[in-house]
Amino acid sequence: MCIRIYFCTFARLICEYHFTAMDNYIVSARKYRPSTFDSVVGQRSLTDTLRNAIRTNHLAHAYLFCGPRGVGKTTCARIFAKTINCLNPTADYEACNECESCRAFNEQRSFNIHELDAASNNSVEDIRTLIQEVRIPPQIGKYSVYIIDEVHMLSQGAFNALLKTLEEPPSYAIFILATTEKHKVLPTILSRCQIYDFQRITVQDIVAHLQYVAAKEGVVAEEQALNVVARKADGGMRDALSIFDQLVAFCGNNITYQQTIEVLNVLDTDYYFRLVDAALRSDVTASLLLFNEVLQKGFDAGSFVIGLAEHLRDVLVSKDVQTLPLLQTAESVRAQYQQQAAACTAPWLFRALDVLNTCDVQYRTARNKRLTVELALVKLSQLSAPAAQPTVAPSQPVTVKQAPSAPTPAGPAATKPTPVPSQPVSSPRPAPQAPPARPSLPKIPSINLNTSSGSQAPSAAPAASSAPQQNSPFSPDQLIGAWVGLKQNFPREERLLAMLSDFKPVVIGENKLQLALANPLQKEEFGHFEEQIMANLRRALKNDLIRMEIVVKEYKSDNRAFTAAEKYKQMVTDNPELLNLKNDLGLQLD
Numbered sequence: 001m002c003i004r005i006y007f008c009t010f011a012r013l014i015c016e017y018h019f020t021a022m023d024n025y026i027v028s029a030r031k032y033r034p035s036t037f038d039s040v041v042g043q044r045s046l047t048d049t050l051r052n053a054i055r056t057n058h059l060a061h062a063y064l065f066c067g068p069r070g071v072g073k074t075t076c077a078r079i080f081a082k083t084i085n086c087l088n089p090t091a092d093y094e095a096c097n098e099c100e101s102c103r104a105f106n107e108q109r110s111f112n113i114h115e116l117d118a119a120s121n122n123s124v125e126d127i128r129t130l131i132q133e134v135r136i137p138p139q140i141g142k143y144s145v146y147i148i149d150e151v152h153m154l155s156q157g158a159f160n161a162l163l164k165t166l167e168e169p170p171s172y173a174i175f176i177l178a179t180t181e182k183h184k185v186l187p188t189i190l191s192r193c194q195i196y197d198f199q200r201i202t203v204q205d206i207v208a209h210l211q212y213v214a215a216k217e218g219v220v221a222e223e224q225a226l227n228v229v230a231r232k233a234d235g236g237m238r239d240a241l242s243i244f245d246q247l248v249a250f251c252g253n254n255i256t257y258q259q260t261i262e263v264l265n266v267l268d269t270d271y272y273f274r275l276v277d278a279a280l281r282s283d284v285t286a287s288l289l290l291f292n293e294v295l296q297k298g299f300d301a302g303s304f305v306i307g308l309a310e311h312l313r314d315v316l317v318s319k320d321v322q323t324l325p326l327l328q329t330a331e332s333v334r335a336q337y338q339q340q341a342a343a344c345t346a347p348w349l350f351r352a353l354d355v356l357n358t359c360d361v362q363y364r365t366a367r368n369k370r371l372t373v374e375l376a377l378v379k380l381s382q383l384s385a386p387a388a389q390p391t392v393a394p395s396q397p398v399t400v401k402q403a404p405s406a407p408t409p410a411g412p413a414a415t416k417p418t419p420v421p422s423q424p425v426s427s428p429r430p431a432p433q434a435p436p437a438r439p440s441l442p443k444i445p446s447i448n449l450n451t452s453s454g455s456q457a458p459s460a461a462p463a464a465s466s467a468p469q470q471n472s473p474f475s476p477d478q479l480i481g482a483w484v485g486l487k488q489n490f491p492r493e494e495r496l497l498a499m500l501s502d503f504k505p506v507v508i509g510e511n512k513l514q515l516a517l518a519n520p521l522q523k524e525e526f527g528h529f530e531e532q533i534m535a536n537l538r539r540a541l542k543n544d545l546i547r548m549e550i551v552v553k554e555y556k557s558d559n560r561a562f563t564a565a566e567k568y569k570q571m572v573t574d575n576p577e578l579l580n581l582k583n584d585l586g587l588q589l590d
Contacts, residue, residue: 028241032213036094037079040072041209041237042201049196050080054093059084059143060194062166062175064151066182067198070236076198077147077176081105081113084174085141101141112138112145119150124157131165134173144173151177152184159186166192200235203227203328209237210244214255219248221255224330228260231328267299269333272311273340279352279380280343287377301373302363309356315341316349348383355379471511472542479513480504482540489536496529511545516553523550565589 034040037047053059063080065073083089087099095102104110116130130146138144148154154162166175166189177193179185207226214221229247233240243264251259261268271294278286294304317323318334318341327337359376366372474482483504490496499522505513517523526533530548538544562570568589572579582589 028213028217028245029238032216032241034072034075035079035097037076037083038092038094040076040079042205043072043076043198046196046198047076050076051083051093054080054084054089059174061169061173062193063177064182064185064190064193064195065176065178065198066195067180068200068235069180070233070238070240071198071201072237073178073180073198074147074149077145077178078105078113080176081143081145081147081174084143084145085110085112085138087141104140110140112141112143113147114145115147115149117150118148118158119153122154122158124155124161127154127158127161131161134165134169137170137172142172145176146173147176147178149178150180151189152179152181159189163188163192201237202235203230206230206233206235206237206240207330210240213241213244217248217253219253219255221247222257222260224257224332225255225260227328227330228257228264228266232264232266265299267294267297267304267307269311272308273336275308275377276312276315276340276344279377279383280348282381284378284381287381288374291374291377295370301369302360305356305360305363305373305376309353309360312349312353312356315344316346316353319344319346319349351383352380355383469544470538470542471545474541474543476507478541479507482537485540486533486536489532490529493529495525499526505548508549511543511547513546513548515548515550517550518553520552523552526550 037051040047063077065077067073079095082102082105083093083095085101085105086095087101088096090096095105097103097106101110101112105113114130114133116126134144134146136144169175175193177185177189182190182195207223207230210221210226210229211223214226225247229240229243232243247255247260247263250263260266271290275287275290278290291301291304295301314327314329314337317326318337324334324338327334329337355376359372363369363372483500487497487500490500499517503515503517505515508514515526517526527550530550534546534548537548538546581587
C-alpha cells in the first residue's frame, strides 16, 4: 500500500513538472516579437517614417498597413500605439516601458489600445459597437488607438458604417487598419487613410535574425540551413520562426543542412549542379538518370523544373560582379555558383532558361508530365552540341610543303602519261577528283496557271516535253463529270468543295475553259488549288492543252422594293416547275 502511494505521488509530480514546462514554452514568433521600432526587421523606411511623425507631432487620424503575411503589420501598429501614448518617450522616440501606460500595454490591460479582428467581427453591429466605444476618451495617455486586423473581411455594410467615423473621428481617436489584400478594401476607405506598403523581408535579413534567435536559444545552426529556411519562408518572418521551431524540435540544438532539407522536403542543390554539368557535357543519359533519381526520392517533377530554373538564374547572376549581390544564397555556396558560371556562356544560359520556362508552361496541361520534363532535359543537353559546319572549298590554292618524290617504277607503268593538274600544287599527292556528275532529272513542263479576268492573257500551253502531249476532244458533259470527280481529291477542303458544287466551268474556245466565281475572295481561295485542279482535270479528260480563265461575276444591285407579282415572276424564271405546281394545285396569286 505504501509503495502504491509513493508511486502515485511520484507520477503526479512528474506530470506537474511537464505541464509546468509546457505552460512556460512560448514559440519564437511570440517570444521574439519586436517591441520597439529598432527591433523591427526589414521595414526600416516605414519605421523611420512613423518615428518622424511622432517626433514632429504629425499624426494622421487613420492609417492602412498592407503587405504580405508575417512582415510586421500588426507588430508595427502595436509599437506605434504604445509609443504615442508613452508618458516619457526616449530621445530617439521609443517607448520607455516604465510609465503606467507602457506597463499597462505590456501587461495587456491597457484601455487606450483596442484590437478588433475583422475576420470574426465583420458585421454592421460590430462596427456600431466600435463606434460607441470611440466616444469614450482615453483615461491614461493622449490617444485611443483602434487596430482593426484583416480589415478587408468587413462586409459591405460594415464598411459603410465605418466611413463617417473614419473620416471625422474625435481628436483623440486614431484608427490603424491592417490587411493582406488591399484591393478588397473600398476606395472610399483608402482615400481616408495614409497607406503604408510593407515589403517582403529579404533572405539576408531573415538569416541574420534567425542567427540572433539561435544564439539566444543556444542553438548551433549552419548558415546554409538557415538560408534554406529563409527562402522557404518567402519573405515572412513569422513563417521563418515557425520553421525554425520545427527544426529545433527535430534536430535539437544542432541544425545541419542535410537535416533541414530532409524536414522541409527540399531538393539538395547538388542535384542541380550535377545536372547542369551533365547538360554542358551533352550527356543525355546522365541527365535522365539524375531526373529519375529525383523522382524516386519523392519530389514533384514540376517543382524540380522550377528549382532548376531558379538555379540557372542564380548561375546567370553569378557571371557578373555587378549582379552578384542578387544571388540569395549562403556565402559558402557562392564560390560553387561562380565556378559553374565560368563554365557556362551567357547565350547558353538564356536559351536554357527559355527551354525551362516553356516546359513549365506546358507541364500544367501535359498528359505525360514526365515525358515533358525529360524532353526539356534532352533539349538542354542539345544546346551545347556544336552544329556541323559545311565544308567550304578554299578560294585560293593551298600551298603545301613539297615532300621528297618517290622513285619512278620501271616497266610499262612508267610510260603511262601523268595527268597535268589544272592548278599548280606543291604536294606530290594526287589532285582531288571532281565529284561524279549527278544524273539529269527529267524536266517538268512549266504551266502558267495565274490567270485573271480580262486584264491578263490566258495561260500559255505547256512547254514541249519528252512525252507526247494528249489532245483528246471532250464534250460539256464529260467536262462536268470530270469537274464533279475533283471532289474526291480534296475531301477536307470544305470551302473548295462548296465552290466545286456551286460553280461549273464552261467551254469558250478550243481547249479553253472559263470559270465564273462570285467574289475576289473565292478567286483567291481557288488559286491556292488551281495547279492541282488543272493537273487532275487534264488527266481525267486526257487533254494536256486545257487552259482555264477565272473571272468574277459582276452583280448589279437593285435596291428597289419588289411587288408580290414581281417576286413570283422571278421565282418562276429561276424554277419553271413552280408554274406547273401552281397549275396542278389550282392556286391563285393574290
